[in-house]
Amino acid sequence: MVNTEYRLELADFLRKKRARLSPEEVGLPTGRRRRVAGLRREEVAELANMSTTWYTWLEQGREISHSLESLERLAVALRLDSSETGYLLKLSGHRPAEESEKSFLLDESVSLTLRQLQPYPAYVVATNWDVLAWNQAANCLLGPFEELECGERNLLWLAFTKDAYKTLFKEWERFARCTLNHYRADAHLSPGNPGLLQRLQERSPHFREWWPNHDVSKPANWRKEIRHPTLGDLSFDPCNLNLVDYPNASLVVLTPSDQSTSEALDVLPFLPASLR
Template identity: 45%
Template sequence: MTERPRIPRRDELARFLRSRRARVRPADVGLPDGSRRRTPGLRREEVAVLADVGVSWYTWLEQGRDIHVSEPLLERLAQALRLTPTERAHLFELAHGRPAARPTRAPEAVSDTLQRVIDAHPYPALVSTRRWDVLAWNAPAAIVYGDYGQLPVGRRNGLWSMFTQPERRALMPDWESAARRSVAGFRLDAARAADRAEFDALAAELASVSPEFARFWSEHDVIDQVPEGRKALVFPEVGVIEFEHVTLTHAEPDGRELRVSLYSPRPGESTARARKLFRLTG
């Protein structure tokens, strides 16, 4: 019988698992740290018990065999071996050749540094989570979208405000097409999350108060959000301002990701109107 060729990524996965296993002290996972242990860290059978898998199966994994590894099993291994968020992502890359599903939970606030950065931007800037919860904004953003600080924490959400705030809709001459794209992007973000329960809860609540959202959501469209684009908004005070916008990813130390959206007016008349709207001088 011809032996199947080795898969380099599987060999690296085997070495990675062995190295992480050696670093976990039995006491860290509630096991007795006896004096008769001949190797550092956990035994294979202990990892298997903690991850709720068979010892033989886990042994094959550490031997670099080409066996199927499901996402739930990888999550259990990550917990059993007390992996950091970065190590967890590396585990998924080695096992599946693609990133792990993104963590859903996000910090409740941004760092002082990030807040100062967006405050220094002369035009609207927002920081949001992958569930579209708005965590931070600057003064120009409050002029455009309203002061999120006046809303309950559970309502500081870009998708929620798009469908429930008439004043925001009034700014957008192409509101329906923008709203459809937003719903399709939100659905894709939900599918990519490690746990989509919070996404579905928000969608269900929005569907109960907005027939338009319910209709768009039922169409099951998906679209990847582009990192940059243009958006025209109409302001009673100054007229139409066409903004260019970019969205950057900000990685938190624990592996969670935030989105930083920066807006700037197009050169020319839009810039003149924006400077008037935001009372910029100089």
């Protein structure tokens, strides 16, 4: 069974998504004046071919069973995209098989790969966005990771709590929103870093405001525009590579998107870390 925290998160997610849909969007007549925003519960239940009682219990966060098939019908009824559907399934306890637990003891071949990728900044990140390993270029650009506590060596935490990141990223609000939406799609129920969301709620007003919106997305083209304190404007296109032996982690390589950034990479690994 899914625990209480996840059931309540699922209930809130469903209510928000239902409120954002209009009858016209799903082919229903507008009818008489409505007392609620969006669709009614019985309309969602009808579209998903399920009982209104069962759907109501789901929105109330009750401890009920739900099949994968019924949740997939619900995703179609609520017009969820692939990232939002994955999030719905995770909250319901239907995690994809490839997200099974696995130790993050990375072997030497991963460290060697990171070193060989220099001068490109590269790091290994878990699905909960903990940074597991990095090369010197990544450490100078986004770190120093080695000076952070394990619970703080997390890209979501850094994006919302480090003032240096607000200066480092040229469009910080866009960067932070993309980070949050991508995190929710990737990692909300991933193992590790307990209490991260609670600590962020306490620490960051922006996080407190944006987290309840339930925005879920994986940006297709997420260029990182950086204003480095020494090197000036830098532009990177992230390349995410799956690690076959580590299904809960991926290798991220920041590739330069212009000539000036490419030239600056020769100097980057020898500079002080940005967060110092």
